[in-house]
Amino acid sequence: MASEAKRLADAADAKRVEAEESLHAALDSLTKAGDKVRALELELERAKKAAYESGSKEAQDEMGRQLPGVCNEYYMDAWNDAIAVLNSGQIMLPPNPxxxxxxxxxxxxxxxxxxxxxxPQLGAVMVDLEEVESAEAAGPVDAGLQDAPDGGSAAPDEAGPNNL
Known part of the structure; x- marks a missing residue:
């Protein structure tokens, strides 16, 4: 009977050891999966940031391409308005810009x-509103900029009538 009890105890011990090894293997697998999930989350955050910066750069480039033309268009509109005033009988401006x-x-x-x-076809870029809100809560983007005095500009060496 003692040998039967010893055999049952050894079998139970072997099952316990096998269960512990299985538990350790599952725990290792779960840890590796968690590490992969964290790595993929970081990669996703980097991709979202890169996509946002790329879109921002594209928008800035497009505005940069359009700005000179817009300025010229409004300049010509103002010039034509001034010429129309002159054509009404006043003679104060030269006829050509x-x-x-x-x-x-x-x-x-x-x-x-x-x-x-x-x-335009936009990519499936999603913005994390919590991230945006936390960035807004951190402070304004222009916190380091100086205020312009009334009627003036904070930009040094700005073009004016005396330095064209």
Whole structure:
């Protein structure tokens, strides 16, 4: 009977050891899966940030391409308005514009063209609103900028009538 009890105890001990090894293997597998999930979450955050920065860069580039043309367009509109005033009988301005502020710039497309064109294909970029809110709570982006005095500019060496 003692040998039977010893055999049962050995079998139970072997099952316990086998269960412990299985538990350790499952725990190791779970730990590795958790590490992979964290790595993928970090990669996703980096990809979201890169996509946001890429879109921001594209928008800045597009605005940079359009700005000179917009300035030239408004300059020409103002010049034509001034010429119309002169054509009404006043003689104070020369008949031709002196120079455009951005020579060679192309005018932006008319609003009707933009409104009638298909919207651009955007990537499936999602913005984490909690991340944006935490960045906003951290402080304004322009916290380091100096305030401009009334009627002036905070930019040094800005172009003016005396330094064109």
């Amino acid at each position: 002196i120079k455009l502020p951005f020579p060679g710039a192309t005018s932006p497309p008319h609003p009707e063209t933009v409104l009638n064109s298909p919207p």
